[in-house]
Amino acid sequence: MGVSLKDTVIKPIHREGPKFIGIFAVVTVILFAIWEPLGVVGLALTIWCYYFFRDPVRVTPMDEGLIVTPADGLVSLIEPAVPPAELGLGDAPLTRVSVFMSVFNCHVNRAPVAGTVTTVAYRPGKFLSAELDKASEENERNGIVLTMADGRQLGVVQIAGLVARRILCEVDEGAQLERGGRFGIIRFGSRLDIYLPEGTAPRVSVGQTMISGETVLAVLDDASPAVARED
Structure with missing residues (x-):
């Protein structure tokens, strides 16, 4: 049809x-x-x-081990970074993938993996442009940790931007989320940081367009880095 x-x-x-x-x-x-x-x-x-405020239906790939992007937008940063302390993910750097959402992107956020929400942590802060690297440390943010069935954890941090003044997390600790399940929204322009489990490399490149709940961000246990695309 x-x-x-x-x-x-x-x-x-x-x-x-x-x-x-x-x-x-x-x-x-x-x-x-x-x-x-x-x-x-x-x-x-x-x-x-x-x-x-559109909330379109998304078709989430269900193959084993996939991690999908939690946000629409552009990949703005891929780098090792220590996760925010409030997430409880330790002091060792993990691969962080940042997805910048402009005011024209859909802002509904979806779970990258299936798992239990074991941490929800809000921290007040500034409202710098979400495109800046220091926005991860200085801006208002709300983070969640998803613990998968095998015990591995993945962190997702909603970050307010220059225009965004409201982070809404719609899940509490203990909630069970399916891959691609909705967990919140940010209004109006903002960014999400994803902290991948150790030993997992992103399968996306800086500048790539992401579709929340659909675009494969990484594959668990795949430590091979993505090959940079040529325009």
Whole structure:
């Protein structure tokens, strides 16, 4: 069955969306009453707000050992880094993959692997541009640790950005998540850091476009680094 025009244009909306879309819509009506060109701008922003909060259906690959990206956006950094202390993942550097989400990306976050949420840790901080390396240490953040069935752990950190002022984590410690399962959202522009288990190399490159819940980020026990793509 083909995809209809309706399905292409009309997307499911995250539960955080309706109140903001409603505010934008009311302001748009007021702007139209003041001056029609202002109303047109308001209408464009209302449509943008609607698509910002989209929560599309994603088809998550289920092959054994896959780690999928928890966020839409671009891979901005791949480097060894010590995980935030509040995650309890130790002092040794792990491979960190950072995915930057612009204000045009879908911001619903999904679990990279199946497992139990064994840590949820919030830390207040600054609101620097999420593209900066130091945003991982200085910005407001919320981290979760997923413990897999074999005991290995993976950390995911939601990081607020220059525009993002609200991190929403929708799971508590003890929750069971399936790979690709939703666990939160950030509004409006932001970043996610993924700390891979020791001995696992990313299968993506800096600058690569990621699709949350679908793009394979790494394969457990695969220590072979990705081959850089040529444009």
